[in-house]
Amino acid sequence: MNSNIPIFLQILGLKDKVIGMDSLVLTKDIAGYYPGMIDFGKNDAMNGEKMLEANVKYILSPTSMGVKNTEALEALGITTITVECFGETMLNDVDLLVKLFGSKNEQVVAAERYKNMYYETVNTVLEKAAEKKVTDPSWDPSFLFQMASSRSDPFYTETAQLSMIVEQIGGHNMIRDLGGFKPATKQTARISYDVIVDYDKNEGLDYVFIRTLDAGAEASYAKFLSLSSLGSWNTLNPILDRNVYTLDTRIASGAMIFVGYVCIGEAYGLDLTEDPSALVERFNTEFGFNFSSEGLMQQFPAVE
Amino acid sequence: MNTKYLAVLSVLVIAAATIGGALLFMDQNDSDESYAIVVTDDAGKEIKLKEPLERVAA
Numbered sequence: 357m358n359s360n361i362p363i364f365l366q367i368l369g370l371k372d373k374v375i376g377m378d379s380l381v382l383t384k385d386i387a388g389y390y391p392g393m394i395d396f397g398k399n400d401a402m403n404g405e406k407m408l409e410a411n412v413k414y415i416l417s418p419t420s421m422g423v424k425n426t427e428a429l430e431a432l433g434i435t436t437i438t439v440e441c442f443g444e445t446m447l448n449d450v451d452l453l454v455k456l457f458g459s460k461n462e463q464v465v466a467a468e469r470y471k472n473m474y475y476e477t478v479n480t481v482l483e484k485a486a487e488k489k490v491t492d493p494s495w496d497p498s499f500l501f502q503m504a505s506s507r508s509d510p511f512y513t514e515t516a517q518l519s520m521i522v523e524q525i526g527g528h529n530m531i532r533d534l535g536g537f538k539p540a541t542k543q544t545a546r547i548s549y550d551v552i553v554d555y556d557k558n559e560g561l562d563y564v565f566i567r568t569l570d571a572g573a574e575a576s577y578a579k580f581l582s583l584s585s586l587g588s589w590n591t592l593n594p595i596l597d598r599n600v601y602t603l604d605t606r607i608a609s610g611a612m613i614f615v616g617y618v619c620i621g622e623a624y625g626l627d628l629t630e631d632p633s634a635l636v637e638r639f640n641t642e643f644g645f646n647f648s649s650e651g652l653m654q655q656f657p658a659v660e
Numbered sequence: 661m662n663t664k665y666l667a668v669l670s671v672l673v674i675a676a677a678t679i680g681g682a683l684l685f686m687d688q689n690d691s692d693e694s695y696a697i698v699v700t701d702d703a704g705k706e707i708k709l710k711e712p713l714e715r716v717a718a
Contacts, residue, residue: 361718375715396717407717415717419703438703445702455699458712 359386360441360610361416367470367611367643368453368463375410378402380421389645400424404432416453418442442610443517447471469642470611477614477630484626485525497527497562497624500552500594504569504576505605509544510583516543518567518608518616525620527562530555549584556593563623564592564600573602573654599623600656607632607652612639619653 359381365371366389376394381387394410397403402415402423415436417423426436437456441449450470454463488495501512501519512519514529523529531545533555555561568576577600581589594600601623607616618630636649697709 365718373714373716374718376717378717381718402717410715412715412717414713414715417718435707437707438701438705440702449702452699452701455697456707456709456713458697460712 358418358421358442358610359384360418361439362386362390363611363645364441364450364453365416366645368450368457368466370453370457370463373457375412376407378423385647402429404429404434407434408432416456442613446610446613447474466643473639473642474614477635478617480630481525481617481621481626481628484621484628485624488624488626489526495526498530498533498555498559499527499563499565500530500547500561501565501567502580503544503567504579505567506544509542509546511545511547513543513545515541518565521613521617522565522620525617525626526624530559530561533559553592556591561593562597562599564594565620565623566600566602567608568602568605570605573604573651573656576602577654577656595657598655598657598659602654602656604652606647607636612636612647615639615652623653623655 362371362374362377362381363386365374371390374390374393376396377387377390378399379395379397380399382393382395387393394406396406396412399417399421402425404425407413407415407429413434415423415429415434416439417436418440419438422438423429423436429436439449439452440446441453450467454467457463499522501516501522502510503512503518504510511531512529513531514520514523519529519531530552531547534547534551552561564580566576566580569579580600589595601619603616603619606612607619609616612635615632615635618628618632618635621628622632632652633649636647636652640646640649694710695708696711697707699707701707
């Protein structure tokens with residue numbers, strides 16, 4: 357599974373309700389906040405007998421990387437509850453978790469604290485973006501958004517959540533303009549180097565965003581450059597203009613996505629006073645985390 | 661006592677018991693009011709709980 361559900365359970369003060377996790381989550385940083393967890397096995401073959409021994413009758417799971425053997429578990433009387441905790445259902449999921457655990461005052465208050473932090477930040481970015489559109493109605497930057505961890509289809513289409521967030525702030529995903537992808541039914545797509553270079557020459561590509569690998573920003577940028585086996589990217593406008601930005605995967609999805617809004621706003625040159633690092637520090641303080649506030653967004657090519 | 665009256669009374673008692681039993685059965689099995697929590701998860705599945713979650717896997 358992924359880290360989003362455990363992160364939100366900690367935000368809501370519900371971590372003591374979690375008895376165990378799947379093997380993959382136990383390898384993630386979030387497991388450090390949950391000592392003494394029982395390992396219930398891999399997400400595609402979670403160990404129902406072990407859960408019954410621990411008196412666990414419910415699993416909270418996202419769809420992607422979530423529990424796969426739900427029917428076998430159901431036969432044992434163990435119910436899988438799907439809670440994504442990211443994307444467009446994320447804020448509703450906060451309320452869903454509160455209800456599932458009895459709508460106690462402590463959880464209701466924590467949910468409000470989180471949502472206030474989220475809306476306060478996101479609304480500021482969107483207001484500044486709206487102001488920019490008023491002063492410059494022609495402002496409609498094109499962008500390409502790479503998911504560095506994807507091998508087969510490395511670019512987000514306009515139906516992907518991250519692309520929708522960037523478009524919500526301003527501009528449009530260049531994939532919208534590529535006829536072959538309409539209507540985009542998948543959230544990611546493969547586009548050749550030639551297509552990107554041709555688009556840049558004919559339409560003008562303004563920005564490249566890259567959701568980073570765990571290996572970090574430099575490795576993620578290097579992976580973007582490696583997509584070209586035919587030639588150099590040096591003539592690409594976003595590279596000439598230093599408009600390539602890596603976005604740390606921690607703020608590209610899930611609970612800290614509101615920090616991602618600020619970073620994208622900064623990349624777009626919006627007049628923002630919010631400091632992404634300070635927002636992460638505030639999130640840490642409010643909800644008891646210790647996430648690094650460094651390297652949230654980096655601009656490439658780096659200045660030599 | 662009048663036999664006809666007794667027969668009618670017996671039928672009424674049986675009918676009342678049957679209807680009452682059916683209502684009780686419905687109350688125990690179908691009514692959301694018997695659950696403390698009824699929500700729909702992100703997969704569209706209705707989750708009915710008699711008490712809040714206590715021990716979960718995540």
